[in-house]
Amino acid sequence: MITRMSELFVRTLREDPADAEVPSHRWLVRAGYIRRAAPGIYSWLPLGYRVLRKIEQIVRQEMDAIGAQEVHFPALLPREPYEATGRWTEYGPNIFRLKDRKDGDYLLGPTHEEMFTLLVKDLCSSYKDLPLNLYQIQTKYRDEARPRAGILRGREFVMKDSYSFDIDDAGLQKAYDLHRSAYVRIFDRLGFDYAIVQAMSGAMGGSASEEFLAIAENGEDTFVRSPGGYAANVEAVHTAAPEPIPFEDAPAAHVEDTPDTPTIETLVALANDRFPREDRPWTGADTLKNVVFMVTEPDGTRAPLAVGVPGDREVDLKRLAAQLEPAEAEVFTEEDFAANPGLVKGYIGPARTPGGAGLGEESASTVRFLVDPRVVSGSRWLTGANEPGRHVFDLVAGRDFTPDGTIEAAEVRAGDPAPDGSGPLELARGIEMGHIFQLGRKYAEALGLKVLDQNGKLVTVTMGSYGVGVSRAVAAVVEGTCDEKGLCWPREVAPFDVHVVVAGKDAAALEWAADLGRKLDEAGIAVVLDDRKASPGVKFADAEIMGMPTIVVVGRSLADGLIEVRDRASGERTEVAVDDALGHLLAVVHGMPDLGEPDLVEPVAE
């Protein structure tokens, strides 16, 4: 069956929808692929749904190819399993919750670790049942604080999630590597320009974790990469810390009056004016900036946390949050300062005052104090003296103060050295398309998933968890491929291979085009035929917005025995003799080099 534009359920828009900012959202709506149903929730129209299913199919093929088995869980789930792992509480307002008629608690699944774990627990009891690799392609629900950019971040979305179950770490590593290779094939087939980066495991728990980021201006994730191949999400970047410095010869710390210097800028200016150094001027990098946060644990307990970073850097709140998860950090408010008189805003430092102020568990104020990894033993700092208008010079880490630990919370900058010595980092943005985790035993332990090993001993199963954003991939492909005229699909995911435009008014053109469409269809090529009684300009514009990779124009040159074949992506136009048309198109669609050769496939007799 060829699809006729006169019958296709689609309406293209001549103007941009006012609420769409990013290109993928704009074009998918304008081309009639999706419609907004509610904030962050979209309906899929025939064209959009075809793309979604094609991407699903690619994912399905590659998952099957590594021996994963497809299952399908409900989206509507009972509370109990999520209660057992603590996520009923941990997910907080991000979960859609509902009650049944008996007042029982349910949720719309945001992810399915619990359900998979319980199913495997149900059915598996021996090491002989492992390894096991299950996946599903499911609609997920998360009540995002801010859905944005159409289907790039929705509250309802389609995700492929899979879970591996192994008896030991070696098995988990193998399952992880298999998934990684499958993901490489998936994202290659989707045509993404992507990066595989080290990631934080976040709320999922677990250890090793990598993200697949489609490189895109509109991506929400910032990542770094070095010429030598280091790549990491900015949240997961490890700072290249200098070696400890011997401090036997370091001068003693001394407190100086530094009136009106509550900021690094004012402090550096005053230091250069009143305490100039011979070798080089003071800079922000010589100062230790101590920023205080109020940290709230999941159980509701609150405590201040001081973070010490070189004064020329800001604390990156996303990096800080990633380190503290599941606890949450907020900047210290005026009320918080009022409640903690030992913390003198603008002059906070690790130095002990006679009154016992200062940072760290050992100080009287017992404010937990974590520092940037650059604050190594022996490094000398100009920092707050915990008194208004006073700073301490030559305060040496490891001699004059001992932080409670280090934290990766300072901002990462382009040009910073990679931690593995592979060169300076560059920053780029990406869309998170896939994430692979070695979960370990967190869920298996919480839910009691154990099997008997060869010695008849009960052992806890180790798990991996792996996700691909399927609906997000639709938008991400568009972000990477659309142009100023509209969508521009890679052939693997295009809703149709060939868009036939009937540009002439005479019935012969329509008839010939329909016949060509029928023959292509019989050869297994998906065709949409624009048979509408519309002006050619409308049809050309619609073909370009809709974005099929090959556009065939059947018009007045048909009288001269010619049609036109256009490549949507390059804009290239080729005149082809009608007798060669079928063969030419088969070659184009199948990516064969010898274009123009007719009869590559014998058309089926009508």
Added chain:
RNA sequence: CGGGGCGUAGCGUAGUGGCUAGCGCGCCUGCUUUGGGAGCAGGAGACCGCGGGUUCGAGUCCCGCCGCCCCGACCA
């Protein structure tokens, strides 16, 4: 949750407290047109986000709510 912008027909929009809420696109009917978003004529389509209030009179002013978009917070 904080800051900013904004809700008028399917889409994009105009609208000094004052007549029957206007325009473009799209849609319907007829005729003409057909290689780059056609022309003419006629038509359908709007509880102006919702609820209060001020006023002789509210799309317009005031209060409250809801919703959308952007930035931030947040987010496998």
